[in-house]
Amino acid sequence: MNVSKGLLLLIFCALFGYSHAQSKYTISGYIKDARSGEELIGATVYVQELGTGATSNAYGFYSLTLPEGNYTLLYSYVGFINQKKALTLTSGQTINIELSEESVQMQEVVVSAQKMDENVTEVKMSRENIKIERIKSMPALFGEVDVLRSLQMLPGIQSAGEGTTGLFVRGGSADQTLMLLDEATVYNASHFLGFFSVFNPDAIKDIELYKGGIPAEFGGRLASIVDVRMKDGNSKNFAASGGIGTISSRLTLEGPLVKDKASYIISGRRTYADLFLKLSPDEAINSNTLYFYDLNAKMNYKINDKNRIFLSGYFGKDVFGFDDVFGLNWGNTTTTLRWNHLFSPKLFLNTTVLFSDFNYGFDINDGAQNFQWKSNLQEYALKLDFNYFLNPSNELKFGSNTMVHRFSPATIKPKNSNSIFESFALDNKYAVEQAFYLSNNQKISDRLSLQYGLRYSLFQNVGPGRVFQYAPGVPKADNTIVDTVSYGRLEKINLYHGLEPRLGARFLVDQNSSVKASYNRMRQYLQIASNSTAGLPIDRWVPADSYIKPQIGDQVAVGYFRNFKDNMFEASVEVYYKWMQNQIDFKDGAEILLNNNLEAELLSGKAWAYGSEFMLKKNTGRTTGWISYTLAKAQRQIEGINNGNPYSPRYDRRHNVSLVLTHELSPRLSLSGNWVYTTGSAVTYPQGFYEVEGQRIAYYPQERNTSRMPAYHRMDLSLNLAGKKKPGRKWESSWNFSLYNAYARKNAFTIQFRDVINGDPGVSEFDDDLVINTREPKAVKTSLFGIVPSVTYNFKFQ
């Protein structure tokens, strides 16, 4: 509470403490890519005379208020040629700037006039921003460039296991990461059961990940925020791009609708593994279905200098079927409508109306055992985000977010009257989530800058709905329900609310190094109810309610940032400690999917995590990339698990090394490589066997996850060959050859303790005509991938 009061006081001081009499004028405008007209996010304007500057916001807008005088402004953005602008400031000015991309040849000629030292000078820490171009140059599984898998190469960010795209950030679980696509929540960001993510790299402009020091405008998850922004579409001329890969093909079309006023982009991707299945002569294979597709579309219209509208949408689906006996499909839909409005050159407002939907369904059609199962969750939101560029020392952000959630966890219907099943539906649940925030980015002195803010969030369960009352003093169960309270439409059921203070500080030690510190409190009102580590599409999201308390997480982090050799190298060390309350887990064998009173299966406790992250990055030259090392520990303590003692969750991994490198052999040819090493997952191994029902069954100890799987390591390589560039030529193409798991490490995906028949782990006791000679209990390792080669052809036309 005291932290919160202090923060409020600071903000008011900033607002009213700077009313000097000197006349000041505002320079504002948009910074764009000269080639495509796309607004650049996070481009900088630097005032050479004052040694201060501004950064463009998520819509490319910047604003600088300076005293009257002569200035030289330097506009810059990573990978683009700087632009200088000299001016005499005697009145407010609008300056829109277009920056041109550096071509490969120019990289060595251009001497950076301004230092790319953002990582040292910005207040934000624990923030990752990878350029989509970098992601595209990294070797990829099946040649499918994957945004989330690339993020897993950064320190503090882990996967659940081989190939999966869920993000486990600084000891948090996957559902503690908020995935935003043009501000809309993506509830299940995976395709193919987690092996690919829903973000089509061709449609994406920018990705930012916060794992600590999370700004006040974000909330709703404990561990991290992944803010993905879609491209707006080329506003200069028509362009087409795409690729043909091993498992999917992509096509993107973009162009102006009205030149420099309105543009569109439409981007699609579809896999075609199922087309190969059809070719199989084996009916057991060719009757199966398996594919996913994505469609991203966006258009924007600039009404005038003060108003602009964006409409964007994402639609994706996975379809999976065995014969006509079993079918499973799932997909996300998001729609975002945004309106940028400039009240003045200093005050920018973005209003967002959005809709997000995640649904899955399956179909079982096996004679009388037939039914259809549907599940769905929806979110409607209205967001107001103000940017107030008060003066070069203070940039305020404030706004609100109102979301309506609707959960429809399961509806089961028989497919016909012959079914042995009857119709059934779990109760729908409704909730309203709200947040208000205010934050300031304040320059206190040349050395010290602060970013502080306060977020206040509320979560209200509303009717229609019912709440079960349980007999006091006994465990909650079906048979201890003593009463059921019903609520009418919009009737208030339960309310949670609380403050979330956020604080960050940066102290410049010298021109090339800084020390930063941050604290944030996060509140999370939605979570996945699951007792396995990796997510499946059928996972159930549950809201906080009368029995499930909201998760609360606090994190402190301290870091040292230093750049070397004129910012050619960036180095950083960060140390964090996190503690989390109201963590839930489930009783052994809990029924989660089809349960109206989940509270009866619930266990709760706390969790904590700490670690240090080391990173060395090389930004310029023919060889670029990074090496990072993370030393971390994550623990959970839950009454009813591991005898109530702390234990390691599966994703607790002590050591984690990532190496990501790209080397330009020639302007047309580049070689990239990744190498990762992580400690094996924490797992429970058996301590014996017993015999029941004529079966040998492994005996497991009460202690959870005291063993470790073998360490995981893997190298990937790729070679990118670009076609010859000729001036005036509109067609560009490139080939990408990649090898996933280049040295064929057989990493353990699972280790199963079971009987092995005739010495061959591939033999099943249910195989036809099997003669069992030997039957021995063994540990059987399953590894998913050997070397996976792939070829992708990419093209661009404009």
Place this chain on the structure above:
Amino acid sequence: MKTINIYIFAGLLFLLSACQEVIEVPLDNTNPKLVVEGAITNQPGPYYVKLSQTGDFYSTAPAPKVTDAVVTISDDAGNSEVLTHLSDQPGTYATSSLQGETGRTYTLTIVHEGQNYQAQSKLLPVTNIDKLEVRFVPESPTKDEGYYIYFFAKEPQGETNYYRFMVYENDSLYNSINDLLVSNDDFIKGDIENLELGYAFQLNDEVKLEMHSISKEVYDYYIGLINIYNNDGGLFSPPPVNPPSNISNGALGVFRASSVVSQTVTITGEE
């Protein structure tokens, strides 16, 4: 509903054509734990209780049998019997006079090496099997060719009932883990018609289907047993835990009381 995950995993493995190999993993060993398998039914006895112990995981020897325990079954009507150890079937104890009755609650007491173990189970009623039909099904991607049995029954609604099914072909019980057929009646209609038994039989097979009533505790134990058997230790599986036993003092296994009904059909080839 549990089959959904199995379908998903099967799909996953098919997709990735995963590679499996045997590896050396040193394991700790637990102190021996008592393992109990006991049942009493409303059918004439004798009823059996089998006692054994846990062994080292990698040992290929059968589980060590417990031959020196004192095993007692009693009911809530004052009947009680100490079971006799069968020396020709080490570890198996049998009743001689006790008769299971629907509605009674049975208590199993075991004294072994100074430790006392106890379990209770209520002998619940079971509904009748109305009839079994036999039909021929041709080969398909998900089914073998053969004669399949279809089950008809009236299932009492308004309460949750739990069942275990046992299938005998020519007097021999199907007893792999996939044959451990348990079910509850959640989402099941009162009139069950044409429920297919997933076995392809041949001409002249004599097939007996038994339906046993079980309690929720016993049902949870069987589900736990199936889950742990299928748990691959992977990231999509819940952490492995022993099935919840209804026996006290850390013993494994289950003691159940069941009503039993059965029907037998001979596959004659007529539809």
